[in-house]
Every structure is written in C-alpha cells, then in structure tokens.
Amino acid sequence: MVTPGPLPQRPAPRPFDRVPGVAEGVLAAMPAALGCLDPAGRVVLVNAELELLLDRPAPDVLGRPVTDVLAAGTAAAVTAACRSALTSGAPVSLEVPEPGGGAGWSALHAWPTADGAAFAFVDVTARRLAQDEAESARRAAETARRAAERAGARTALLAAVAGELSGALDSESALGSLARLVVPALTDGCVVTVVDREGRARDVGSWHADPIRRPLLDRYAQVRLDTLPPTSPVARALRSGSEAQEPVAGVLALMPPGPARDLLEALGPATTVVLPLTADGRAVGVLTLYLDPGRTLDDDDLCTAREVAAQAGRAVDRVHRQSQQAKLAEELQRSLLTDPPTIAGAQVATRYVPAAEAARVGGDWYDAFLHPGGDPVVVIGDVAGHDTAAAAEMGQLRGLLRGIAHYSGAGPAEVLRGLDAAMDAMHTGTLATAAIARLEDGGTLLRWASAGHPPPLVADPDGTVTVLADGLGDLLLGVDATAVRRESTMPLRPGAVVLLYTDGLVERRDCDVDTGVARLRRHLAALTGLPLEQLADALLARMLPATPQDDVALVAICVHPPG
16 A cells, blocks of 8 residues: 655645534534545544544544555545645545445545645435436437438338339449448448359449548459459359358458458458349349448348349349340241342441340331342331330331232332322221332432431432431321322432431430431431441441330441442
C-alpha cells in the first residue's frame, strides 16, 4: 500500500464565532457520512453516519491515517479529492463505488476547511440505477431504430433487385447493376458472375463502396476467374452450388502468386461470402460479397443476400430460356426468307434484323426474283402482328405474290390486286402492307406500286435521293379487295440504287414514319458510292438502336452501267 503524503497547507480563514452545540447537532443529524483530514492526511473528525459506514467507533479511527481507516481504493479516492480541493480552493465531486464494499454507488464530495479538508459520502445508488435504466432504454430504442432501418433497407433492396431483374433481356447489364444495388446495403464490395449457355463463367459486374477501391475491384474481376484454384469458394459454388463464408486470408492462401492475388490483398477485405445463383438445381452464376474488417452479416442480412441470389438465378435462367426461344424464332423467320437470285447486270442485297425482344417473331419479308420477261423484281412486305401466326401468314403471302407475278406476268399494281383478291378468299382477317418494284428496259425504267407501305427510295450515283411517295399511298392489303391499285414509273440512271424496307427501319416510339424516312434519306445520300453490301450494313448501323424494338427487312438493287 502506498501511503499518501500530507495534504497541502491552506491559509486560515477569517475568524468567526464557533457554536459547538449547534455544530454537534448538525453533525449528529447529518444524513451523509462525513469526515475531516488534517494536513497530514489523518482522520480528525467523523460523524455518526461515517461510524456506521466504517462499523467502528470514532475513538478507533481518530488520529489514524485515512489509508488505515478506509479501503485502499476508497482511501486513494478521498485523498486525491481532498488534495484537489485544497489545491484549487473549490469543492470537488466524483462518483465512487460504495465505501462499505457493497454493490451501490456514492457521490464523494471534498472541500477545503480551516485545518485541512473535509469529505462526505452521499448514497446515489438509486439515481445511478435510474440513469442506467434510462441509458439501457435509450440503447434499446436506438438498437430497435437501427434494426428497423436495416429491415427497411433490406426490403427496399429486394424491391430494387426485383425491379431491375424482372423482365430483363440483357442479363449482363441487369446483373452488372445488381452489384451496385447490394453495396453498401449488404456488403462493402461485390462481384457478380454469370454462366452463359455454353457453360463459360464470366464476371459481368463489380462495385465497391469505396470509390478509391472500385478500379482495384474492377481489375480483380477481370483476372480472378482465370487464376482461382478449384478449391476456392467461387470455384466450389460454380461447380456444386455450395455456399461459403470464409476469411479472405484463407482464400489468399489458396491463390497462386500473381496479379489476382496482389489485387485481392490490396483490396483488403476481411471476409468473403459466396452465394450461388441457381436454377433447376444447377449453378448459373455466383454472387461474391467482400466485407471489410469489422463488418459481419447477421442472420437477416444473410437471408436477404440469399434472396437476392435466388432472384438473380431466376433472371439468368429466364434470359437463357428467352434467348434460346429468340434464336429459334429468328431461325424460323430466316428459313422463310430465301437468298436473292443471281441477276445478270444487277446486284441485290437483302437484310433481316429481328427485334431484340425475346421470341418476337414478325411478319416482315423481302423477295427478289426475275419476271417472266426477264426483268428483275424486288418486293418488300409486312404482315400485321408479332407472333408465329404472323410469320406463317408472311410465308404464305410471300409465296402467293411470287406465284401470281410469275404466272400472270402482270405489272406491280396488278400483282398487288391479285394478292389482295387471294387474301380475301383464302386469308380472311389478315392485314399486310407491301411494295413491288420492277426494273425494265435494261434497268433504265422503274415501275412500282405500294399497298400502304413506307415509300421506296432511289439514290442516284451523285447522291441525289428521291422518295417515291405518291400522295398518301394506296390502301393496305386485306381491307378491300376491290380497291384500285395505282402504278408509277420513273427513269433510272445507270448505277442508281433502289431501296425497299419495312417500317421497323424508320419508325420509333419517339419518331413517326415521315421523320424516319427523312433521316433515312439523309443517311442514304451520305453513303452513296459504297458497294451495295456495305451500303446495306451501314444503313442499318446508322438507323437502328442497339436493341431494335421491331423487326426490320430490307432489299436493295443496283443496275450497273452497261459493260
């Protein structure tokens, strides 16, 4: 035990009249345990409450050092408080454990006196308990508030994920944005992996809460799958659909030296959580979460992460199925469109672009053939509807038109009238548009007719583009078989290009046909002079968005100069 030195001396206060009787009465009735120390730190006064607290009468403690009277911790607190009071000349208060060794608390007050310092203990256990209860209640309320906020954030996250993935046709872009949704709600960093239809796993998206570390995570996502060993959590999830939560130190120990390992070390996560994206019992991707030191996933967070992974797995599977259906639909559509024939002295280019929407089969078609008299004929058409029925009708109308033209040898207007009559008898309820162009007199004269179709365009070698629009155009097919069909002609210069197309090339939700035709005319003028195949590709590239909303068919013919 360290014995404290004497208390600092304090100048004597001004003299005053002492009233011993009153003082003794006050001390005897005082509800606090009170004592006084002389400058040497000896007890020189105790009241009745302090005697009860010490369980010793006053004669046994007076004149003794305070360290012999009070327990070591309490004596040290009293000595320090008295020193501070004498040094500062002001009262000192602090809370200490109950001096008698109980479980309660006391407020220790010390103040300077004429001959030393006085101290008193006041029981504050009830107030301390009330404060503790209030603090516990406050903490419980704060914990409940935070839990409610996290629950709300989890609910909002699941809603955002559902909105992002529902109906997504591009799994890579949708799942790439998924990484941004789960950060920072569930994790500090995230990488999303998708398995394509050929079974190849690719990281399609990454995001980190720390902007400085986002490039690191992006570079890591570019190289990690090439170097991850078969025993790594991601490889196991891709192989068997197993979930894992492991320290990153263990993952680093599995990785060979190289850029991927260095990047993961630089990222500095403490824990990795790997959740498989599954569909029909097989892994179609992986959601990898990287948690910084000090962050963990509680049970609710983990359940939310699993639901996110489940939604992502269903989205990948749905896109795989829809892509397969779209592929089959496109193959069906293309099977109905034959390659153009070889035409002496002319070149024909055809294109068909399906809509981006999965399994969307359209009624667009093109055709090119030789008239019985030897003139080249090009046709464009579009059956109303976007389903297999429209595709089937398209195939039949295309065959009918070719047969009528070959058998009758008639001009474009009469061929359209014959097709309209055939539709009235055999394809009731079918609506279609079509345009026919026949190049006569060695390709120097164009004869054409249209049934409600967007107007053909003619581009001269000098870049002049003519829109073959005759008023509002004739009635579409399938409405009135007795409608009069008109026919028009125009001379063609050697090397001119005749372009026929369907409305998917020029019509948009935010752009009407007339505006689209004007835009097509400008692009065609700018591209004049390119070889026909290149011209067709360049027009599609300039006119179509990345994800076309409608099918597009196109046929172009160019009659070369003699020789």
